[in-house]
Amino acid sequence: MRIGRISITALAHVWGYLRDEGKRKNWSEGQKVKREMEVATDCFRGIDKDAFLAKVCKAYMALIGDGRGGVFCENSLLPPSEWHPITQSKVQIGKFDVLLTNPPFGAKDPNQRRSDSFTI
Numbered sequence: 001m002r003i004g005r006i007s008i009t010a011l012a013h014v015w016g017y018l019r020d021e022g023k024r025k026n027w028s029e030g031q032k033v034k035r036e037m038e039v040a041t042d043c044f045r046g047i048d049k050d051a052f053l054a055k056v057c058k059a060y061m062a063l064i065g066d067g068r069g070g071v072f073c074e075n076s077l078l079p080p081s082e083w084h085p086i087t088q089s090k091v092q093i094g095k096f097d098v099l100l101t102n103p104p105f106g107a108k109d110p111n112q113r114r115s116d117s118f119t120i
Contacts, residue, residue: 003048003071004057006100011044011065040065045091047076 015036022032040061048054054073061071072087080088 003046003053004060006102007044007046007057007071008060008064010098010100011040011061014039014043015065036065041069045070045072045096047072047074047087047091049073049075 018035018039019032021027022035027035046054046057048057048071051073054071058071070090072084072091074083074087080091080093083091
């Protein structure tokens with residue numbers, strides 16, 4: 001599970017920081033859960049080219065904290081203008097602080113089209 005493992009691990013890491021912040025600020029359990037949900041829903045995005053893996057990731061994200069709304073099935077090597085309009089609205093280039101990815105970036109397919117904005 002490519003994007004799933006990356007997303008789950010990153011989300012768990014950020015939630016650790018939120019729990020520490022909650023302890024310092026004496027948040028109730030409800031406040032902690034609410035903040036975790038907000039972060040999962042509003043701050044995490046994932047793209048996988050494989051529809052099955054995107055669905056598996058959505059299911060797993062739903063089980064651990066409902067970040068599923070941020071998982072999309074797209075070819076991230078193509079220009080964003082070729083993505084579904086919903087993906088375009090939710091995954092805006094230049095709006096993220098951290099980008100995690102895993103190779104080979106389509107290297108196994110010499111016919112793979114890539115956006116001109118990427119240097120691989």
